[in-house]
Amino acid sequence: xxxxxxxxxxxxxxxxxxxxxxxxxxxxxxxxxxxxxxxxxxxxxxxxxxxxxxxxxxxxxxxxxxxxxxxxxxxxxxxxxxxxxxxxxxxxxxxxxxxxxxxxxxxxxxxxxxxxxxxxxxxxxxxxxxxxxxxxxxxxxxxxxxxxxxxxxxxxxxxxxxxxxxxxxxxxxxxxxxxxxxxxxxxxxxxxxxxxxxxxxxxxxxxxxxxxxxxxxxxxxxxxxxxxxxxxxxxxxxxxxxxxxxxxxxxxxxxxxxxxxxxxxxxxxxxxxxxxxxxxxxxxxxxxxxxxxxxxxxxxxxxxxxxx
Amino acid sequence: xxxxxxxxxxxxxxxxxxxxxxxxxxxxxxxxxxxxxxxxxxxxxxxxxxxxxxxxxxxxxxxxxxxxxxxxxxxxxxxxxxxxxxxxxxxxxxxxxxxxxxxxxxxxxxxxxxxxxxxxxxxxxxxxxxxxxxxxxxxxxxxxxxxxxxxxxxxxxxxxxxxxxxxxxxxxxxxxxxxxxxxxxxx
Numbered sequence: 001x002x003x004x005x006x007x008x009x010x011x012x013x014x015x016x017x018x019x020x021x022x023x024x025x026x027x028x029x030x031x032x033x034x035x036x037x038x039x040x041x042x043x044x045x046x047x048x049x050x051x052x053x054x055x056x057x058x059x060x061x062x063x064x065x066x067x068x069x070x071x072x073x074x075x076x077x078x079x080x081x082x083x084x085x086x087x088x089x090x091x092x093x094x095x096x097x098x099x100x101x102x103x104x105x106x107x108x109x110x111x112x113x114x115x116x117x118x119x120x121x122x123x124x125x126x127x128x129x130x131x132x133x134x135x136x137x138x139x140x141x142x143x144x145x146x147x148x149x150x151x152x153x154x155x156x157x158x159x160x161x162x163x164x165x166x167x168x169x170x171x172x173x174x175x176x177x178x179x180x181x182x183x184x185x186x187x188x189x190x191x192x193x194x195x196x197x198x199x200x201x202x203x204x205x206x207x208x209x210x211x212x213x214x215x216x217x218x219x220x221x222x223x224x225x226x227x228x229x230x231x232x233x234x235x236x237x238x239x240x241x242x243x244x245x246x247x248x249x250x251x252x253x254x255x256x257x258x259x260x261x262x263x264x265x266x267x268x269x270x271x272x273x274x275x276x277x278x279x280x281x282x283x284x285x286x287x288x289x290x291x292x293x294x295x296x297x298x299x300x301x302x303x304x305x306x307x308x
Numbered sequence: 309x310x311x312x313x314x315x316x317x318x319x320x321x322x323x324x325x326x327x328x329x330x331x332x333x334x335x336x337x338x339x340x341x342x343x344x345x346x347x348x349x350x351x352x353x354x355x356x357x358x359x360x361x362x363x364x365x366x367x368x369x370x371x372x373x374x375x376x377x378x379x380x381x382x383x384x385x386x387x388x389x390x391x392x393x394x395x396x397x398x399x400x401x402x403x404x405x406x407x408x409x410x411x412x413x414x415x416x417x418x419x420x421x422x423x424x425x426x427x428x429x430x431x432x433x434x435x436x437x438x439x440x441x442x443x444x445x446x447x448x449x450x451x452x453x454x455x456x457x458x459x460x461x462x463x464x465x466x467x468x469x470x471x472x473x474x475x476x477x478x479x480x481x482x483x484x485x486x487x488x489x490x491x492x493x494x495x
Contacts, residue, residue: 005455014316015396017316018316021315050326076459079459079490080387083387083388083487083488083490086387086390086487086488087356087388087390087426087487089485090427090444090446090485090487091321091322091356091423091424091426091446092321092322092324093446093447093483095482095484096484096487133387133388133389134389137388137389148314149314150314150315154315171407172331192397209376224458231423232321232357232423233357233358234357234358234359234423234424235359235365236359237359238359300359300360301360302363303358303359303360303361303362303363304360304361305360305361305362
């Protein structure tokens with residue numbers, strides 16, 4: 001007899017995520033097909049984008065740690081944090097990531113790294129001060145789920161096209177600005193200018209679509225991480241209470257600190273937004289608090305079912 | 309865990325592997341012969357208690373199971389919120405100890421809480437401070453744990469023990485997974 005799981009699988013979330021990935025893939029195919037059909041050569045830009053993203057991907061752990069001022073700590077320095085991570089990794093059967101602490105009062109945590117063996121989990125002193133052990137465990141288990149799901153790799157791949165489109169837009173913009181400034185204007189130059197305008201328009205369009213899709217994908221992956229994290233600890237309510245505490249605190253923190261942290265949002269447990277939470281849900285990297293709490297409440301209910 | 313599950317972000321909780329627990333009696337003989345370490349008759353099962361009525365109901369069942377056995381079992385909670393169900397019994401009968409631990413494990417697993425099992429700990433002593441053998445359910449492997457004081461462990465002794473019982477038990481090869489279980493019952 002195979003042991004039962006206490007949780008029903010969430011087909012809806014998986015279906016929505018698959019659909020989003022499908023759309024991103026479709027966009028890739030469409031763009032490549034268009035490039036081939038119109039004999040446009042953007043090989044150089046593709047290479048530049050690939051190199052930039054690869055560097056970002058390969059050094060994601062070091063970059064995020066450096067950006068947040070995180071410091072890798074030994075088990076002797078932070079026995080409690082290591083103890084929680086040790087136990088979660090043993091429960092989940094995954095290699096133990098490096099553990100780091102960032103000395104800032106912003107209550108947050110992030111996990112990054114190109115694969116589970118090169119991952120780092122970082123908590124800020126702010127989050128460790130505010131949450132109790134059980135809530136901190138919920139947060140770390142959410143972060144470890146990001147590692148297990150290889151979210152850095154998935155999001156890097158998904159954002160490649162958006163990056164290419166962004167680069168083309170920029171190149172087209174500069175060449176449009178400076179390209180027409182010298183030489184005789186004749187028909188061929190006018191054609192060239194029109195071509196640049198079309199390329200720019202198309203890449204802006206591709207950029208916007210790709211941006212919206214990657215943001216949607218990011219939100220689904222947050223929900224997935226919440227879900228797997230709660231499955232691991234068996235305590236969805238602890239994660240929900242941590243979320244409430246942290247988001248409540250995030251809104252009260254002075255704006256200056258938050259702006260400094262904004263570029264690292266994608267790795268965060270909860271996003272730090274300088275504009276508060278009024279920003280349209282379409283553009284955010286994280287799902288709304290209500291949505292996350294609702295999912296956790298559903299999981300908590302499933303645990304409430306008596307043992308058959 | 310398949311690639312598809314990773315990409316779709318739906319990793320499943322790791323299942324527990326209880327089989328290698330039964331290799332312990334053989335290792336106990338080797339330990340006594342090689343290191344003079346005898347079982348103390350104490351063994352414990354560490355589990356992460358889930359919230360909600362499902363686990364509470366199971367806990368009652370286990371409590372009844374434990375109470376029926378003449379106070380052989382006690383339950384303690386550690387600083388990390390994990391429950392330790394400890395069995396105290398006859399030091400000379402390690403077969404019986406393993407059987408009892410397996411009963412607790414199996415009832416937890418049958419109720420769907422296999423993913424919540426963390427480890428099993430069995431303690432040994434040569435008259436001095438006790439040492440522990442830890443069984444990792446998710447890996448199906450063992451490792452020795454020798455605490456020497458508050459947050460201090462004796463790594464060289466652990467490696468000695470590993471060398472002694474290496475042929476009897478599957479030893480966890482990844483040393484970073486030999487996590488300390490400070491303050492576990494019986495240690």
